[in-house]
Amino acid sequence: MSGDKPEPAQQAFVRQRWLLPSALVKELDPDGERSGRRPRRTARDWVVDFCCFLLAVLIGLTSAETLLDEDIPKSLATVDQLLGALSCGAVWLRRRWPVGLAVVMVPVSFVSNTAGGAFVVALFTLAVHRPFRYVAWVGGVSLLLNPLFYWLRPDPGTPYLLAVALGLVLTGGVVGWGMFVRSKRQLMLSLRDRARRAETEARLRAEQAQRLAREAIAREMHDVLAHRLTLLSVHAGALEFRPDAPREEIVRAAGVIRESAHEALQDLREIIGVLRAGDPDDAGRPQPTLAALEALVTESREAGMKVTLDQRVTEPAGVPASVGRTAYRIAQEGLTNARKHAPGTEVTLTVTGAPGEGLSVAVRNPVPEGEVPHVPGSGQGLIGLTERATLTGGRLEHGPVADGGFEVRAWLPWG
Incomplete structure (x- = not known):
């Protein structure tokens, strides 16, 4: 594990650590890297975005019906509906600019009743993809403008206090739901990250154990074979330096060489067998x-x-x-x-x-x-x-x- 160059398992761990969440991490971490190209929407993202767009349109159409009951000029009603249509179209930009869309929708929804659905979607998206400090500013301004909005444009069929209370509950519910979704996503990312960390650490521990086992086998090979091979070298050297030695000594030296070579080959086979089996404790003969x-x-x-x-x-x-x-x-x-x-x-x-x-x-x-x-x-x-x-x-x-x-x-x- 030492040295300047990381091992393959370490490199894989680094790649998994930084490439793990891809687009979702960028959405959950606004302070992270944004210079890279944004990943394309998946099929699930398209379905969710279409449902959000459809929800904004339905809320906008419902709000457009209330314009008929209000005593406002037709031109203002037309402008209201035009702003609502543009706001619904802007819902498709919620993933790319969640903060900007929510900030823009605060004044737009204040002057346009039909843009309320788009504002709800934008506020929910902000709560999901950005930390609470962003939601607190945007949601706080919306809550402050809520009483003023119903005072300037009262709902004929709903009392003023009830309308303000419903607006507060709706805003709080949207923010709470979005933060719940965000916390759930963060939990899933954390669990996935922990699982990959545990898998990589287990792989590293396995590689380290295998390396230590191989080192132990290498030490054992040296201890066993050095003794046998030294006998071979000494007796072969004696035969080389004393070619005129008595026949009995030559026969005895040759016997020692043969026996030592046989024992060395036997020890080598056993150690190689242990190495192939991958179990350093599985030895052929007792230690x-x-x-x-x-x-x-x-x-x-x-x-x-x-x-x-x-x-x-x-x-x-x-x-x-x-x-x-x-x-x-x-x-x-x-x-x-x-x-x-x-x-x-x-x-x-x-x-x-x-x-x-x-x-x-x-x-x-x-x-x-x-x-x-x-x-x-x-x-x-x-x-x-x-x-x-x-x-x-x-x-x-x-x-x-x-x-x-x-x-x-x-x-x-x-x-």
């Missing part, structure tokens, strides 16, 4: 524990190493499996390094510990005599062991000692 140290030492001795095992562990059966496995890997890597860099020397493997005191592992070898054949190595083994010991809550140190030899020391918790 080594502290009890396998004696077998490791025996195998090293059969390969020609001089190894002294000093094991003083109280209740060895009570060592946790993870601690015992880590101790085994440390001892295995220490013996492998000693075989590569100090062949022919007597290596001392010391394991001590007790419950509550922890488990100590030390692999020490003296300075080799004579010329040491060069065995290539990556230098990652001790780094991996240090990380492994740290993950278990312990520590690992390595370096030369006073007599010129080399020692790997580790302490692992055993509580």
